[in-house]
Amino acid sequence: MKSKVFQFASVLVLAVLHASFFTAFGHPVSLINLPLVLIVSLAVGLRATPAVVAAVLAGAVMDTLSPVAFGTYILAMIVVSAVVVLSLSTVLTHLSFFSYLGANAGAFLIFHTVVFLINASGRLLAGQAMVPPGLKSAFIAVMIALPIQLLICAVIRLMSGRFRKRLSDPMALR
């Protein structure tokens, strides 16, 4: 119970930081999505329901603090968590370091694709051009942010591995 409260509190804090603190830095830092890393980590641990709950919480906070239509990030986060949970239980069944990175890369790209599709639908309904002028630079920014996101994922994974090892065997790392 305590760990769940900690996980959800962490997701909320990361979502607030993602939607406010990091946006001040511009691209590519503002595109790095730390709540997504935590949600994928929960999904990798095959904890589907906590992953989706965390996705909804993070999406709600990001929707409240971002200039997008309410529900955009909630939907994107739910889609991402569902795809990651399903792919980990059917395709990426061997939970290696690289499948973890692959899941994060997929989640990051799906997240931005879903957000783009929702925004494009909104623009279309409002009678504007579906493809905005900044699309090419937006795509490049996401591609630049992807390796940074994966580097953060790798560091977190390695650190959590060392942390777990230390907890299970304090003598092992001496």
Added chain:
Amino acid sequence: MVAVAVVAAVLVVLHLVGVVPVVSGVVSSALMKVAAPAYGAGVALDDALTGEAADNCACAADVVTELDRIMAENAKLRSVVLENEELKAALSFRERGDDRAVLSRVVSESSDETFRGLVIDRGRDDGIAKGHPVIAGDGIMIGKISSVGRERATVSLLTDSQSRLAVSIQNGTGTLGVLEGDRGLSMSIFLIPQHENLAVGDAVITSGIEPGVRRGLAVGIIDKINIDTQDPFQSATVTPFAFSEHPVFVQVVIAEDGL
């Protein structure tokens, strides 16, 4: 998992149709209170990092530690100085004009390249409506309100590709034009007749012909003039004022004509 997604979808729909305004209002205003200082800290840190990166040097380990401490202290002081400067400028604008202006804190910026905008912590409850001009510092127009909620509003920056604003160029004849944003980077004025004399450095201000936006708000400075002899019109690239980059405080000018 499916149940959680369905509950979330129902809550989103209820929020959009305004059935849960009390709960969402309380949560939203609590989040804004936390997010606004976080954004301010981000802007101060970004300013400090971009300033310090230029004169980075290799130093001994103890000096680096001391430097880190001083840099952290410097970042905090910059944050206070930045807020102080912006509030002073806002106060100066208020003292000069007769307009009613609502001072707001910026909560976040758009992280989407296809939309350049800000979220501010004031909304319909403070009299803000769609189309109201948003200014930073001492009367520099940076954008317009594009959507408004009870206690929050979204600002579409003038540099956003969808943004349009009626402007006047201070070139002696007061040439009128429509300013368009260019992918969040700069702004351009199109359809200026060839016979109009423009010069690099001419100031661009709001023309006052647009409902709700009064004349005389500073927008930017002409940076480049594009003349094609085959074209009956010329265009000009406008650079926004530096003050308008990453504002921590902004003011929304409330139109008296009930826009």
